[in-house]
Amino acid sequence: MGRQFLDLLERHGYDFFTGVPCSSFEGVTRLLDDEPRYGYVSAVREDSAIGLAAGAYLGGRQPVVLMQNSGLGVSVNAIVSLNQIYDIPALIVVSWRGRDGRDAPEHLVMGRVTEPFLQLLEMPFQVFDPASIETQLASLTATMRRTRRPVALVVPKGILDR
Amino acid sequence: MTRADAVARVAAALPRDTLAVACNGMIGRELYTRADAPTRFYMIGSMGLAASIGLGLALVQPSRAVAVFDGDGNVLMNLGTIASVAAAGPGNFHHVVFDNAAHGSTGYQRTISDRVPLEAVARGAGYRRCVRVATDAELDQALISWFDAPGPSMLLVAVDRGNVPGIGRVELSPTEITTRFRAACTSS
Numbered sequence: 001m002g003r004q005f006l007d008l009l010e011r012h013g014y015d016f017f018t019g020v021p022c023s024s025f026e027g028v029t030r031l032l033d034d035e036p037r038y039g040y041v042s043a044v045r046e047d048s049a050i051g052l053a054a055g056a057y058l059g060g061r062q063p064v065v066l067m068q069n070s071g072l073g074v075s076v077n078a079i080v081s082l083n084q085i086y087d088i089p090a091l092i093v094v095s096w097r098g099r100d101g102r103d104a105p106e107h108l109v110m111g112r113v114t115e116p117f118l119q120l121l122e123m124p125f126q127v128f129d130p131a132s133i134e135t136q137l138a139s140l141t142a143t144m145r146r147t148r149r150p151v152a153l154v155v156p157k158g159i160l161d162r
Numbered sequence: 163m164t165r166a167d168a169v170a171r172v173a174a175a176l177p178r179d180t181l182a183v184a185c186n187g188m189i190g191r192e193l194y195t196r197a198d199a200p201t202r203f204y205m206i207g208s209m210g211l212a213a214s215i216g217l218g219l220a221l222v223q224p225s226r227a228v229a230v231f232d233g234d235g236n237v238l239m240n241l242g243t244i245a246s247v248a249a250a251g252p253g254n255f256h257h258v259v260f261d262n263a264a265h266g267s268t269g270y271q272r273t274i275s276d277r278v279p280l281e282a283v284a285r286g287a288g289y290r291r292c293v294r295v296a297t298d299a300e301l302d303q304a305l306i307s308w309f310d311a312p313g314p315s316m317l318l319v320a321v322d323r324g325n326v327p328g329i330g331r332v333e334l335s336p337t338e339i340t341t342r343f344r345a346a347c348t349s350s
Contacts, residue, residue: 018218041250048246051218052215054215055219055222056219057218082207082211082215085207087336
């Protein structure tokens with residue numbers, strides 16, 4: 001699914017990739033890392049990835065930021081005091097560790113609050129559904145372009161792992 | 163040397179069409195007051211991210227020089243970005259750090275850059291050129307062709323504490339800054 005997902009992103013105009021890895025999209029990150037044409041920038045922190053993506057947007061690109069949901073916490077100030085006030089869009093692909101309370105202890109709290117957390121940040125999001133991802137991504141991308149704000153695609157385990 | 167004068171001297175030395183990202187706080191306000199241009203992006207929040215924004219910009223605009231006007235507090239807040247810059251190694255990335263060893267916008271609480279020389283950190287990480295200057299003469303000497311030579315570079319300018327009078331706020335709204343800057347990036 002990783003290859004199809006990246007192809008889909010490119011078909012929707014995404015042309016800058018950065019982020020911090022998560023095992024939930026390990027396969028995608030491996031492709032991004034292995035193929036220089038993506039120009040993937042492996043960031044040291046999720047808020048730095050948000051900044052990198054903002055710079056790429058200012059320079060004319062349409063960026064994607066990949067991160068674990070733990071990284072949402074790291075990214076809050078970047079999202080609210082950079083992207084959301086400067087009208088700088090990005091697609092944030094965020095894993096959903098700790099969903100349904102089944103995960104390592106460090107993921108349980110963030111897993112439980114991931115959806116309300118995104119709502120609190122006023123960030124439109126969809127939960128990745130392999131059966132309708134094409135429609136989901138079209139809709140998210142349209143919202144992102146119209147509002148010029150970040151949107152999120154939340155990725156549960158088992159979809160992009162390999 | 164005052165920070166506002168140092169900012170103005172560096173701005174005057176930028177080659178035409180250089181894209182500049184200014185960190186939040188007084189540095190961006192000084193750049194705006196002394197040398198505003200559509201090719202300047204002024205941050206008002208997201209402290210610590212100026213170099214990240216500059217790096218993303220430098221990677222997608224490889225034919226243009228990118229200068230990041232940064233402060234010691236900002237660099238320290240996201241020190242890992244120095245490693246990202248060094249690892250990516252864009253030749254058009256130039257980091258100019260105005261270092262007063264203090265958080266000048268919040269009341270001059272001290273930082274730790276008096277004990278951790280940031281240009282040595284950048285050198286150790288792998289920036290190509292790193293120089294510290296502390297006087298007008300040293301700054302002017304360093305600025306001769308500074309932005310024409312390949313980066314990543316760090317020019318650390320040790321400046322006095324204190325704010326000079328007459329520095330206003332950036333009068334553009336954040337969205338106006340984005341629109342203007344993105345047009346300047348993508349129009350030529």
